[in-house]
Amino acid sequence: MKQYTATANDEGVRLSRFVQSVTRDFPTSLLYKSFRNKRIKVNGKKGAPEDRIQAGDLIELYINDEFFPPEGAKAARKPAPKKQQNQPKVTVIYEDENIAVLYKPTHLLCHSDRTGDANLVDAFTQYLAQKGEYDAHSENRFKPGICNRLDRGTEGLVIAAKSYAALRDMNEIIRTDLLKKEYYTITVGIPQSGRFTAWWEHDEKNNKVSIHAHQSQDERRKQIITDVDVLRTAGPFALCKIGLITGRTHQIRAHLAYLGKPVLGDIKYGNRKMNEQSAVPPDHPASHQLVCRRQKSQPCLHLPQRETEQGRLHGRPAGRGRNAHRLLREARIPQPGNHEAVRYGVTSHAEN
Numbered sequence: 001m002k003q004y005t006a007t008a009n010d011e012g013v014r015l016s017r018f019v020q021s022v023t024r025d026f027p028t029s030l031l032y033k034s035f036r037n038k039r040i041k042v043n044g045k046k047g048a049p050e051d052r053i054q055a056g057d058l059i060e061l062y063i064n065d066e067f068f069p070p071e072g073a074k075a076a077r078k079p080a081p082k083k084q085q086n087q088p089k090v091t092v093i094y095e096d097e098n099i100a101v102l103y104k105p106t107h108l109l110c111h112s113d114r115t116g117d118a119n120l121v122d123a124f125t126q127y128l129a130q131k132g133e134y135d136a137h138s139e140n141r142f143k144p145g146i147c148n149r150l151d152r153g154t155e156g157l158v159i160a161a162k163s164y165a166a167l168r169d170m171n172e173i174i175r176t177d178l179l180k181k182e183y184y185t186i187t188v189g190i191p192q193s194g195r196f197t198a199w200w201e202h203d204e205k206n207n208k209v210s211i212h213a214h215q216s217q218d219e220r221r222k223q224i225i226t227d228v229d230v231l232r233t234a235g236p237f238a239l240c241k242i243g244l245i246t247g248r249t250h251q252i253r254a255h256l257a258y259l260g261k262p263v264l265g266d267i268k269y270g271n272r273k274m275n276e277q278s279a280v281p282p283d284h285p286a287s288h289q290l291v292c293r294r295q296k297s298q299p300c301l302h303l304p305q306r307e308t309e310q311g312r313l314h315g316r317p318a319g320r321g322r323n324a325h326r327l328l329r330e331a332r333i334p335q336p337g338n339h340e341a342v343r344y345g346v347t348s349h350a351e352n
Contacts, residue, residue, distance in 0.1 A: 003058060008163070010053045010055065010142070012053065014049070015048065018059065023068055091103040097162070098166040102159075104157070110158065144161060148174060148179075183243075188263075188275075190230060190236070195225060198213060202248075202249055222246075224248055224251050226246075228259075253268065
């Protein structure tokens, strides 16, 4: 039998999800059988799968030890990475007691993967631990997380949550489209401005997607919708603002390539010849802008009640192409890490 005392970061979590998070290889059928047989209790009373945990609740699990990780270890959800990596120092654009807006440079992963390379989530967790704001040993299941992600080759802003409540609320803000995400990128060729629709298919083995004009007979493809707004042009290049109506893996890069106007510097879907002529290194020159929009009847719980934080960051991909450089100069603003960048990158204004 195992006992757990719910912490503030367990508040509001569904009881069945809590049990799954603290156990290992516990079959779903056996989980619900344990509920029926009163082997899962909260404060001495029979628990139900849909019960919501409150901070301070005593949770008793009368479950065989084989379904728990070794004493002192956390439940393993993913295989261990091939190598362990020292995490980089995080660049914080905005921070309060609930969330932080972080700058993600190119080449840095958002989440850990099988390579074991450095990633933003672990770097943020390390940052909070060093500040004394997070202690993994005092938590049953929660780990700080990010609310939006960027491809490895994309630089920009990522919202990170310090608590389960902040993570839950910010995910709801994103799900209900109160958060506006805008991307800026340079294309090889000048696309038309407008909204474009296509069908997306992901090859997980090779981590590459293909774009098609129609749905497949087996209906495995998913629809993608991308807004393109051409802001500036210079020779064969265009500086574009991209809006994602849907958000799928590699959507911007793959969709623009499908339209015949690939992202400059993209080696997976791009124009290799133009990349070489422009001396662009193999990274993705897109950048990211975030705006939290809310209505008065739906307050953004983790931003000031009468204001909204707008994080704005434009990319700085390298390249010696004359026309590409011209667009880069027009897109550039101060980078994070200095006083002027922080003042410019995070502004506040009242919502009407």
